[in-house]
Structure formats: structure tokens, C-alpha cells
Amino acid sequence: MTVLALRALGLGDLLTGVAALRGVRRAWPGHRLVLAAPEALGQWLTDLGVVDAVLPTTGLTRLPWPWSGPGGAQDAPGCLAVNLHGRGPQSHRALQATQPDALIAFGNPAADHPGPHWDEDEHEVLRWCRLVSGVGGRCGPEDLRLGPADPPDGHGAPEAGQGVIVVHPGASAGARRWPAPRWSRVVRALTAQGLDVTLTGSPAEQKLCRRVRPAQEADGAVRDTSGRLSLPALADLVSRARLVVSSDTGVAHLATAYGTPSVTLFGPTSPALWGPAIDPARHLVIWHGEPGEPSRDPNAERLDPALARVTAEEVVDVCESALRQPPAPAAGTRPLFGRVRPAR
The missing domain is CATH 3.40.50.2000 (Glycogen Phosphorylase B;)
Structure with missing residues (x-):
């Protein structure tokens, strides 16, 4: 059968x-x-x-x-x-x-x-x-989970202080596509701290990644892999990353599946409905919506107002918080989304 x-x-x-x-x-x-x-x-x-x-x-x-x-x-x-x-x-x-x-x-x-x-x-x-x-x-x-709950290193990434930061600036719809200049400021702030950043994206997002990659980093600490990774290769990269930073899109769910720490930007949809459902200590989410409000169209073409309120400085701050904390062990399934960064 x-x-x-x-x-x-x-x-x-x-x-x-x-x-x-x-x-x-x-x-x-x-x-x-x-x-x-x-x-x-x-x-x-x-x-x-x-x-x-x-x-x-x-x-x-x-x-x-x-x-x-x-x-x-x-x-x-x-x-x-x-x-x-x-x-x-x-x-x-x-x-x-x-x-x-x-x-x-x-x-x-x-x-x-x-x-x-x-x-x-x-x-x-x-x-x-x-x-x-x-x-x-x-x-x-x-x-x-697609990988072991607790790999030898504790969270699926290299030892603390090693490993790349995966930044995925794209999304399939404009409502979930945070502005490229803000992504660029986040990347500059991360590389200024001596961190290696890898940009990921589909072939259609190569132009976006070129806009995000700071000009002064063309041959430096920012690697652009957009349009060049198969799905298995992308999954492998995410599984070994130190941190994944993205909007509410497929790469964020890969981070959840492999237990890789992440920072995810939400807009039209509440993380209570689509956020990481396991290992809450490993995942930080940023959302400026109101709890209980109806979801807006995640496939709309215009940038969602809640996502528009997220600043580059805020994302950098949350990334630094995620990088400072030690690798968290698998910690069950409650709450059904990562810790929400409150609106300022």
C-alpha cells in the first residue's frame, strides 16, 4: 500500500x-x-x-x-x-x-x-x-529535527568563536523582504567585529546580495554564495554555521531543523504561528506586531509595516546577544517560538 x-x-x-x-x-x-x-x-x-x-x-x-x-x-x-x-x-x-x-x-x-x-x-x-x-x-x-538533537559541539556549529554567520537577506515576497540598505548595515557591523559572514540566496536574489555586500568587503570577510548553492549544500552550510540571520523564510526553518542558533525578523505573521517550535533558547525573533492581531498577507508585495519598524541597530544588538550566549542544549518544545525582542 x-x-x-x-x-x-x-x-x-x-x-x-x-x-x-x-x-x-x-x-x-x-x-x-x-x-x-x-x-x-x-x-x-x-x-x-x-x-x-x-x-x-x-x-x-x-x-x-x-x-x-x-x-x-x-x-x-x-x-x-x-x-x-x-x-x-x-x-x-x-x-x-x-x-x-x-x-x-x-x-x-x-x-x-x-x-x-x-x-x-x-x-x-x-x-x-x-x-x-x-x-x-x-x-x-x-x-x-533533520540533524541530531545534540551534536558533539552542543548546537550543530563549530566551537564558540568559530564558524560563519549566515545572512539570508531575501524572501519570496516583498512583505517579508527587509530593505537591503539595512541588511548592509548589519553585515558591516558584524564584519567590524572580526566575524566572517556568508550571504545566501537564490539565483533571483543575486542582485539583492550584491547590494547587501559592502563594497569595501568585496574581497574581505563577506562571501556571497547566492545562486551557487544546491539545497543540500545550503542545508550543510546552515548546519555548521555559528548563527543564521534572516527574515521569516525557508532558511530560518533550516536553522530550526538543524538546531543552529538564529535571529529571525518577522512582519506580517506572528512568530506564535510560524516561529521556531523547538529549542527556544537557541532562537531569537524580532517582531513589532501586536499579540493576537490577525495575520496579514505574507505574500503581499509591499513591505509589511511591522517589519518596516525593525531597525538595523536593533538587529545588530540581538545578533550580539545571540553570539554572547553559550551554546544551549536541546530544551524541549515550549514555548512554540523563540524569545521575542520587544518593540522599543
Whole structure:
């Protein structure tokens, strides 16, 4: 029997679903777990052993099922389908079209599917763990880890005083894209302290990284890797970094997965919904929103007002605080986000 799980989203979204995928494994041990997701992301999780195969999927297009996977393995028409993509109805219907023996998903009358209720105020990790735990797939935030909980050095980075600072200035949408001049001031402040900084970004973010990299550091302590790292190489870099600094995007979730200390800038979405769900002592978040206020569109094109209120000086201050503290041991899963830097 095959279990087909759908999460055809970006890196950050995919990583918040890893715990639920591990729960699916526990619910149906011995079953083949196929993930419908973007090919590069799904193949990476396949190589890590989180899933058995990836069904290359972009968005909510019709899923080619039955599917001949690697080596010519043919999946039977019937399968168990798990919707880890959204509340429906589009994602429900995409899986219903595969004619599964059963669909595990949140309830949606428009898709004629009964199921658990969708809670807007639930942390993204807990939401999917609740869905899967309800069918016997025990899982929780601790299942987010992709590396050991406590590597030999205590936190996945080189010894204190060594290792690079990873700065990821980009984000997929303008609402979460902090201004480049402010990132540049942060980088200058870090290198002035003798720290080595590595900039990361997608091929589309190379121009942004060139703007962030201070001119005087063109051949100095700032290395620009934008557009040149595969996902496995990026994950390896993050796992060995001393600190990761970014906005609320996929690289921040990589830091959570590998237990690498991080500083994350939030804007349209509260860290209570999308912040680091494990090892709170290792992660600092900066957010100038109001607790309990509704989330704004994280995919909007204009810079979010809460993110706009974050200053470069504040980010430098929080980075220095993170660098001063000794490596923290794995410390459980409460609270469900890192320590929030209050507004000044």
C-alpha cells in the first residue's frame, strides 16, 4: 500500500510539515510514503529518508496517478491520501481525483469531506501534527529535527568563536523582504567585529546580495554564495554555521531543523504561528506586531509595516546577544517560538 502526502509548497512550508510526515510513517509502518511536492525539495527529503519518493508537483495541478516511480515501480490506483497542503477545497480535490481508499484531511464542506476543524490561530507545526495524530500517527515539534538533537559541539556549529554567520537577506515576497540598505548595515557591523559572514540566496536574489555586500568587503570577510548553492549544500552550510540571520523564510526553518542558533525578523505573521517550535533558547525573533492581531498577507508585495519598524541597530544588538550566549542544549518544545525582542 502507498501513502500519498501532498505538500506542494516552498522550503519553509515543507520543513514545518516534516514532523507530520514522520507521524505518517508511524501511522502506517511498512507502507511506501510518496510526497507530492516540488521535485528538488522532495528529492532532498527522499535522500534524507523522511519519505520514500517524490511525485514532482507544482501547485495544485492534477496529480498523475497511478504513477510510475523511480525504477518503474507502479503504484496501485488505490492509496491512502494525506492532505498536508491546506484546508481545501482545491487541495482536497486534487487528492480525491487519485481515487484514494481514504483521504485524511481537515473538514471542508465544499469538497464534501468531513474531518477535524481548521484553527486559524494554531501554530503551523501543531496543526499538521494534530491532523496526523488523530489517525494514530504520533508526532510533535521534536520531530522537526533533520540533524541530531545534540551534536558533539552542543548546537550543530563549530566551537564558540568559530564558524560563519549566515545572512539570508531575501524572501519570496516583498512583505517579508527587509530593505537591503539595512541588511548592509548589519553585515558591516558584524564584519567590524572580526566575524566572517556568508550571504545566501537564490539565483533571483543575486542582485539583492550584491547590494547587501559592502563594497569595501568585496574581497574581505563577506562571501556571497547566492545562486551557487544546491539545497543540500545550503542545508550543510546552515548546519555548521555559528548563527543564521534572516527574515521569516525557508532558511530560518533550516536553522530550526538543524538546531543552529538564529535571529529571525518577522512582519506580517506572528512568530506564535510560524516561529521556531523547538529549542527556544537557541532562537531569537524580532517582531513589532501586536499579540493576537490577525495575520496579514505574507505574500503581499509591499513591505509589511511591522517589519518596516525593525531597525538595523536593533538587529545588530540581538545578533550580539545571540553570539554572547553559550551554546544551549536541546530544551524541549515550549514555548512554540523563540524569545521575542520587544518593540522599543
